[in-house]
Amino acid sequence: MKYKAEIIAGSVILIFAIIFLVINAGIQERLSDGEEAWGGADGQAADLIESGGYEPWFSPLWEPPSGEIESLFFSLQAAAGALVIGYFFGYYKGKRKGTG
Template sequence: MERSTLIILAVVCIVIFIAPLVMFSGHGEDDGYFGGADDAAGEAVESTGFEPWFSSIWEPPSGEIESLLFALQAAIGAIIIGYFFGYWRGQGKDE
């Protein structure tokens, strides 16, 4: 690629990265920004008056532990997927 093309792509990437930070500066989850689909679905279910018929077996003691478990789950999944893609890719190589 030409140098000018790379510079243009770099500028576009920087703009795409910074634009949401500038547009939503000072806004947070309390204002309804950056809330996930899980939050919206939970609020929709709660608004109907539905009561769950079971409770969790174990609740993580804090949000940090919950985030740690989620990240660990994602890492294990990435390792498994990466292993199989690497194995699949290695099968196509001649020795």
């Protein structure tokens, strides 16, 4: 079958999306005002360390001043990557069509 890999990948993502929606519904119900679920695991580990009394001895040289600016840099990272992937796959595909 030609699209077997695509179907498998799509199904896996779909299954996890459904699981996420179901779990999220349960979490949102139990959440009190002002609380936010789905935080980062990195931050949770940092909280666990800090709860033991540890204080980080060095702080980042520069921090994104807001969540919006942080997401800007994350989007730039993804966009740059996607651009390169799309460019080379398109180049290869076009080249093959041209000669073949």
